[in-house]
Amino acid sequence: MSLLVVGSIAFDSIRTPFGEVEEILGGSATFFSITASWFTSVRVVAVVGEDFEEEHFRVFRDRPIDTLGIEKVPGRTFRWKGEYLGDMSQAHTLDTQLNVFESFVPKIPASYLETEFLFLGNIGPALQLRVRQTLPKLRASALDTMNYWIKGMPEDLAKVLATVEILLINESEARMLSGRDNLKKAAASIRKLGPRFVVIKRGEHGATLFGQNSVFTAPAFPLDQVQDPTGAGDTFAGGFMGHIARTGDLSDSNLRRAVVYGSVMGSFAVEDFGLGRLLRLTPDEIEARFREIKNLTHFDA
C-alpha cells in the first residue's frame, strides 16, 4: 500500500574511524525512502536546491520511489558535516547549513492525497501536523522528532503527537519528552499523549516496541564492523514502516516483525558510508538477516 515520507534531503560530509566522505546524498527522507523502497513503493516530500542534479534524482527514481514531491527551489541543498569517534555512539556535528531546508514548507502533490501510510521525518512539529492533516485517507502515521523540538516547541509537538499512531524516538529523547528516566514509564506516559505504539530506538542495543498490553524487544544485529552510523534511525523507520505499508497489517504480531525489519535495515545502513549498502541490497539478503535475528533471539522455554 502507499507510503509517503516527508523529511530532509541533504548532502552529508562524514568522518568516522573508517574513512571520510564529502557531500554524499543523505537526509531523513533519503534514508527512509531508499530503505522502504525494498518493501513497497514510496512517495517523497522534500526540498532541494539548484545544486541537486539529475544524477541525484536518479538515485531515487532507480528505485520504486515517486519524486514528484521533491521540490527544487533557488539556493543550495541542506548540508551537514559530522564526525564519529571511538565507539561511534554519538555524532559530533561540525557544520550545519540549512540552506533551502530552512524555509521548507512541505507541499503534497494531488496524486499523493490517497496515501495510507505516512512517516513524518524529523522536521518542525507544526509542519508535521500540517502534512498529517492534509492526508484524509491515512491508516497509520509514524513520527520522528528530536531534542531540539522537544525543548523548543513542546506545544506544537503535543498537537502532532495527538494525531499519530506511532512514535519512533531514541532513548534519551524518550526520557526528555516524558520527564521519566524509567523507559517503561516513559513509554506509558508518551502513549497518553496520543501514539498507540511507541518504538524506543537504542542504537547498537536494538529497539523496544511498547503497545497497549505488550512489550517487544529486538536486538541490533551484531556486525563485524560499523563504518558509518549516519541515517541508521531513518533506515530503521524505513524498514519498520516499509513492512507495515507492504502488509497493511497493524496487529501487535505484525508490528513486532516490523521492528525486526527496522533492525535488519538499520544493520545494513551502517555497514557502509551513506546509502552505499542500502543501494546494493537484495531481497534475499534482507530475508536472510531477518532469520538471523530470529536465531539470535531464540531460546526454548
Added chain:
Amino acid sequence: MSLLVVGSIAFDSIRTPFGEVEEILGGSATFFSITASWFTSVRVVAVVGEDFEEEHFRVFRDRPIDTLGIEKVPGRTFRWKGEYLGDMSQAHTLDTQLNVFESFVPKIPASYLETEFLFLGNIGPALQLRVRQTLPKLRASALDTMNYWIKGMPEDLAKVLATVEILLINESEARMLSGRDNLKKAAASIRKLGPRFVVIKRGEHGATLFGQNSVFTAPAFPLDQVQDPTGAGDTFAGGFMGHIARTGDLSDSNLRRAVVYGSVMGSFAVEDFGLGRLLRLTPDEIEARFREIKNLTHFDA
C-alpha cells in the same frame, strides 16, 4: 550438581534516587550464592570480620548454602559505600574499606574438592587461578573481572582466562580487555584467550552470549522501577551458573536458557535494595518471568 563461588562478602551503604540504606549485606559471593540457591545448592568461599554475626550467617544458611568456606578472621568486614544518580547506569563509589578482604586468601574446605561448577567472582586473578587449580573435578568455571585487574594485572588475568570455560564481563570491560570497540570482534578476540563462551553484560540493555558459531542476545526485563542496581551483575551470574549447575548441560541451547535466567534474576535484584527481593522470591515467580522474557522477544518469522 555442586556449585561453588569465591568472592566478596561486604556491608554496603547505598544511596539511590529511591532511598538510602546503611551497612546491608552485599558483596559478589553474597549476591551470587543467594541467587544461585534458587536453582541448586551452593558453596561459598569468602572472608568476613568479627563484626559478621550469627544473623548474617543465617541469611545464607536459611537457603541451601554451605557456609563452611566463609572464614571469619580478626578485623572488620569489607565495607562499600556508593551512590547512583539519574538513570542509575553507573555507581559512584563514595568510600571503600577493604578491611579483612585486603588480605583474603581463599581456602577451599576438603568437602568442596569434588565441586563441578565454579564461579570466580571479581577478586585478584592470581587468587582466582589458585582456586581454579585447587579443584580437580570441575566441569565448567566462569570468571568475572573488572577494569582494575585488566589494567593492573594483565598477565595474571591472561593465565586464569586460559583455564576457564566462561567469561562474564560488562561491555566497557570487554572493550578494554580486547582493545576492540566492536563487541563481536571483542568477543572473538577474548575467546582466543581461553573461554569457549563469552557473556557480555549490558545492564539495562540485556546480555549477549558469544560461542563458537553462535550468538544469542537476551534483553533485560523492562521494570517499572529500578530501586538499586547494586549486585545486578553477580545476580546475573548466579542465575546463569545456577541454571547450568542445576542441569549439568553445557550445550548452546542450554546456555541460552542460562543467559535468560541470568536476566530474570538480575531483574529481581534491582527491584529492591540489597538482597531484599532475592530473599522474597518463589520458584513460580522465577518461571513466570522467564516466560515473560520469552514473550518479550518472540516474533513469528
